[in-house]
Amino acid sequence: MTLFGFQWASPLALYLLPLIALPWFTHRLEKTIVWNKFVPVDPISNMIGLTFKIMASLVLACLILSLAGPYLPEKKVERVGEGAEVVVLVDRSRSMDDAFAIKGQLIMGKVGGEDSKRRVAKKYLQEFIDKRPDDRFGFVLFSDKALDLLPLSYNKQTIHATVDASALGKGLSETNIAKALIKAAEMYQGQTYRGSRIVVLVSDGGQEFSDEDKAQITELYKQENLTLYWLYMRTLTGMTLDKTPGENDRWGATPERKLHTFFKSIGIPYLPFEIGSMKSFSEAIDTIDKQQYQTMIVEETLPKENKAYLFLIIGLVLMLILMLAQFYTAWGVRKAHETITTESAGF
Numbered sequence: 001m002t003l004f005g006f007q008w009a010s011p012l013a014l015y016l017l018p019l020i021a022l023p024w025f026t027h028r029l030e031k032t033i034v035w036n037k038f039v040p041v042d043p044i045s046n047m048i049g050l051t052f053k054i055m056a057s058l059v060l061a062c063l064i065l066s067l068a069g070p071y072l073p074e075k076k077v078e079r080v081g082e083g084a085e086v087v088v089l090v091d092r093s094r095s096m097d098d099a100f101a102i103k104g105q106l107i108m109g110k111v112g113g114e115d116s117k118r119r120v121a122k123k124y125l126q127e128f129i130d131k132r133p134d135d136r137f138g139f140v141l142f143s144d145k146a147l148d149l150l151p152l153s154y155n156k157q158t159i160h161a162t163v164d165a166s167a168l169g170k171g172l173s174e175t176n177i178a179k180a181l182i183k184a185a186e187m188y189q190g191q192t193y194r195g196s197r198i199v200v201l202v203s204d205g206g207q208e209f210s211d212e213d214k215a216q217i218t219e220l221y222k223q224e225n226l227t228l229y230w231l232y233m234r235t236l237t238g239m240t241l242d243k244t245p246g247e248n249d250r251w252g253a254t255p256e257r258k259l260h261t262f263f264k265s266i267g268i269p270y271l272p273f274e275i276g277s278m279k280s281f282s283e284a285i286d287t288i289d290k291q292q293y294q295t296m297i298v299e300e301t302l303p304k305e306n307k308a309y310l311f312l313i314i315g316l317v318l319m320l321i322l323m324l325a326q327f328y329t330a331w332g333v334r335k336a337h338e339t340i341t342t343e344s345a346g347f
Contacts, residue, residue: 006307009069016064023056052325055318062315066308074304081134084196084292085152087184089140090121090166091203093175096233117233120278121202122167128285129159136194136299138187141166142180152187154301175205177259178213185220194297197226200288204233206255209262218266227269227292231284232256234276241272 008014096118129137137159139150150162184199199221209217221228232241234256241260263270271291273284 004070006070007073009071011068013064013068016067017061019064020057020060022060023053052322055322059315059318059322062311062318066311066315070307070311072305072307075302076299077302078297078299080297082293083132083134084198084294085136085138085188085191085194086132086292087138087140087152087187087199088125088163089142089146089177089180089184089199089201089203090118090125091175091177091205092118092141092143092166093203093205095204096121117204118167120281121231121233122163124278124281124285125163125202126160127282128289129156129163131289138184139163139166140180140183140187142176142183144174144176146176146179146183148183148187152191154299175203175207177201177203177205177207178209178217181217182213182220185217185224185226188224188226189220192297193225194299196292196294197224198288198292199226199228201228201230202233203230206257206259208255208258214262221266221268228263228266228271229284229288230260230263230270230272231281232260232272232274233281234274241274 002008003014097116099116129135133156136152136154137150138148138152139159139162141147141149149166150158153159181199181201188197220226241256243257260272263272271287273280273287275281275284
């Protein structure tokens, strides 16, 4: 129900509004006198009395309206901001519970410890989210299946909670990056294009895709105008995504290399980062942050606003005026009585 531009939580309370007529049904104070000329005409007093009755009615109206629970409903507004729409894909395979590696060998740390790749990813992703107030984030967690834990959202509390939850528990043994990439692109389907759209893949492994997956990923990423970043959290430092002179021949057939080659062939903006330490992860996040500040339309949700306090404030002010008027009347009557008593005693 809409009244005075407000929605009402308890509209049945509005049926009490006829009670505002009560101040107009007070008992008569007129006295019978011998000659009406004894009572002077006082228009100012009549006007003041009428004003007080109106104010009393308004006090009752404000109390009733506040009981009815006036509020402005939740609504969405659009404004111009700077940032991007970001879908983050986080690998939850078992290898992400390990630490980074140096000199071609894995550092044997505590599985899932503070130096594990997934904990490092969680820390810097949280910082990335905090630095981008206008961004809309989505989140996909994947191992053998891809779970779209969070559709694109501006709610930073929900986004932080999702990233925290992604670091809980232990990883699984299988990885299906293709499903995750497809799931990320599908999040943008049917969405109004508001500005820069990016997908951030956080993974320590690669995968050779089927021809069907390659075709679907290529079509979706071109269709949705996506930019792809791969934060490759490598397990061995000897292997790089791009071929280097004098490298070991076996690196050419690795799934990571094949995945990197495919990403370069899609025909979309693509930038990989080879992450071998917490510092390099931080630098990669900073690079993405600096690159992806473009003008975009930001959809903001304004929460429900309770407006009962407006009527309570008005009612309180009017009641204070009426109370002061009553005190003044009582003081005047007492003063008049004292004056009459003094004059009678002197007479």
